[in-house]
Amino acid sequence: MFDQPLQLGSLPLKSPLLQGPLAGYSCAPFRKLVWDFGGVGYCTTEMLSAHNIVHRPSQPIRYRLRDDNEQIWSVQLAGSQPDILSRATEIVRGWGAEIIDLNCGCPQPKIRKRKMGSRLLSDPEHLYRCVKAMREATDGVLTVKIRIEPNDQSANRQVAEAIDSAGADGLIVHARHWTERYDIPARWSAIRPFIDWVSIPVIANGDVDSLVSLKAAQQASGCDGIMIARAGLGRPWLFHKILTEFESGKTWSISKAEQTELLMQHVAGLIMIEGEHLALLQARKLVAYYFPEIKLFDHYVALKNQLQTQADLQQLLKILLSEPQMESIC
Structure with a gap:
C-alpha cells in the first residue's frame, strides 16, 4: 500500500493514510495538528448537513474554517435529497473543498430517521441518484463512506456498483454493520470483495490504531488506503507515527x-x-x-x-x- 501512491480521481495523495470524520472533534484546530505532524493524505471535516448548508447560508465558522496548512480539504455531507445534495456540493466546492464525501454510514437514530447516513444503504437506486447528483455538481473529487452488510453480499455489491456507476472517485468502507457498536471487531476481510466490484480505489476503515493493525487490515482487505477516525482522537501524531515506523522500522514515541x-x-x-x-x-x-x-x-x-x-x-x-x-x- 505504501509502495503505490493513492490517487482519487485526478488528485494524487502523498499518503494512503486518511483522517476520517469525527462529529464534534474533526474541526480545523484538530486537523491543523494532524497536518503539522504530517503522514496524512487528507483530513475530513465533521459531518455537515446538506440541508443546513443550502438553507442556512451563515454556517458557524467551526464548520467552514480551513487552516492555511491544510493542503487538501475533505468535507463530509449528510443528506438524502439529490437536489439538496447537489446544491450543497456546489456550495462546498465553492468554499474550496478538493474532496466532498457523502456519509452513508452514520447509525444515529436522528440521522436515519431523516433517511440519511446508513439509511441510504437500504435503497441502492436512490443512493445512485444522490451520488449522481453530487457528481454532476462538482469537478472535484467525490467519495462515499459506507458500512457493510455482513450477511448479504448481494446487498453490498448493489451498493458498491451504484456508487461506482454514479461516478464516485473513491469508496470508503467501515467494516461494521450500522447496528454494531465499536466493541465488535471490524471485519476487514469483508472489504476484499469490494475491490472486485468497483473500478475505483477502496479505502478500509475500522480498528486501525497502529502499524501492526494497519498491516493486518491491508492484508485482510486488499485495500488501497486506510482511513483512521476514532483512534486519532487525542493523538494527532498517529499518522506520522505509523508512517515513520513503517519507513524506519523503529518505534516512534511522544513525551x-x-x-x-x-x-x-x-x-x-x-x-x-x-x-x-x-x-x-x-x-x-x-x-x-x-x-x-x-x-x-x-x-x-x-x-x-x-x-x-x-x-x-x-x-x-x-x-x-x-x-x-x-x-x-x-
Missing part, C-alpha cells in the same frame, strides 16, 4: 510534555473560533483522549469536569503529570 503542549494548542484553537466557555466544555472530553490514564484517578476526573478556563486546564495537567503513577505509565 507527556509534548502531549500537554498539543492539547493546549488544540484548546487554544477552539477558543479562537468558539470562545473560552464552549472550548473548555470540549476540553473536558479532550483531556481524557490525550491522557486516557486520567481515568485511573477519580479525583482528577472530578476536576476535569469543572474546567472553566485555560488556566484551570494548565493547572490540572501540571498536577496530573506530577503523579508518581503517571511516571510509571509513561
Whole structure:
C-alpha cells in the first residue's frame, strides 16, 4: 500500500493514510495538528448537513474554517435529497473543498430517521441518484463512506456498483454493520470483495490504531488506503507515527510534555473560533483522549469536569503529570 501512491480521481495523495470524520472533534484546530505532524493524505471535516448548508447560508465558522496548512480539504455531507445534495456540493466546492464525501454510514437514530447516513444503504437506486447528483455538481473529487452488510453480499455489491456507476472517485468502507457498536471487531476481510466490484480505489476503515493493525487490515482487505477516525482522537501524531515506523522500522514515541503542549494548542484553537466557555466544555472530553490514564484517578476526573478556563486546564495537567503513577505509565 505504501509502495503505490493513492490517487482519487485526478488528485494524487502523498499518503494512503486518511483522517476520517469525527462529529464534534474533526474541526480545523484538530486537523491543523494532524497536518503539522504530517503522514496524512487528507483530513475530513465533521459531518455537515446538506440541508443546513443550502438553507442556512451563515454556517458557524467551526464548520467552514480551513487552516492555511491544510493542503487538501475533505468535507463530509449528510443528506438524502439529490437536489439538496447537489446544491450543497456546489456550495462546498465553492468554499474550496478538493474532496466532498457523502456519509452513508452514520447509525444515529436522528440521522436515519431523516433517511440519511446508513439509511441510504437500504435503497441502492436512490443512493445512485444522490451520488449522481453530487457528481454532476462538482469537478472535484467525490467519495462515499459506507458500512457493510455482513450477511448479504448481494446487498453490498448493489451498493458498491451504484456508487461506482454514479461516478464516485473513491469508496470508503467501515467494516461494521450500522447496528454494531465499536466493541465488535471490524471485519476487514469483508472489504476484499469490494475491490472486485468497483473500478475505483477502496479505502478500509475500522480498528486501525497502529502499524501492526494497519498491516493486518491491508492484508485482510486488499485495500488501497486506510482511513483512521476514532483512534486519532487525542493523538494527532498517529499518522506520522505509523508512517515513520513503517519507513524506519523503529518505534516512534511522544513525551507527556509534548502531549500537554498539543492539547493546549488544540484548546487554544477552539477558543479562537468558539470562545473560552464552549472550548473548555470540549476540553473536558479532550483531556481524557490525550491522557486516557486520567481515568485511573477519580479525583482528577472530578476536576476535569469543572474546567472553566485555560488556566484551570494548565493547572490540572501540571498536577496530573506530577503523579508518581503517571511516571510509571509513561
